[in-house]
């Protein structure tokens with residue numbers, strides 16, 4: 664069975680939600696603490712030189728990293744989890760899938776570990792990337808429709824992002840106040856019974 668390296672509540676939770684929407688089986692290898700020196704880090708580093716989650720080892724033994732790449736491979740086998748190919752919505756699906764990782768994840772890469780990147784005033788880097796992330800979410804909110812999911816009635820792999828994203832900084836209360844459509848999509852997708860187990864395991868349910 665494919666093995667997903669991850670930690671509760673981290674970015675691997677997004678991939679777990681995607682797998683659960685697709686009904687695809689996986690074994691979770693918990694590498695909690697992988698961002699500090701230790702056995703979990705060594706285990707993950709052996710597979711992914713960036714030492715990030717999600718990291719997937721597929722059934723054929725190949726390693727697949729990058730949330731968007733994993734989503735696209737999953738989509739090949741589960742085409743119902745995105746708007747139909749050739750439609751404007753499909754183009755937006757691709758755009759936002761890449762936008763999430765290219766923009767939102769970048770703020771976390773630098774802002775969550777500022778001392779890796781600057782020797783002085785790391786808190787300034789953290790504050791500026793936090794601010795940038797809030798602005799990104801305000802833009803995303805302006806693109807959102809009326810739900811219940813990102814693409815209206817259609818559940819897509821993009822929706823997997825929202826329950827996890829609202830649990831990260833700037834956190835739920837900020838989204839409720841400044842990005843209520845995103846908060847609502849996160850809430851709606853979290854109600855789906857096929858996600859209950861994975862949301863609970865990742866401490867994403869109240």
Ligand SMILES: N[C@@H](CCC(=O)N[C@@H](CS)C(=O)NCC(=O)O)C(=O)O
Pocket residue numbers: 673674675698713714715716717728729730731764768771772
């Ligand atoms: N581009 C990667 C980014 C993954 C990523 O940044 N994951 C975070 C967890 S939420 C991580 O592993 N951070 C630890 C680090 O960067 O050292 C993706 O899209 O999967």
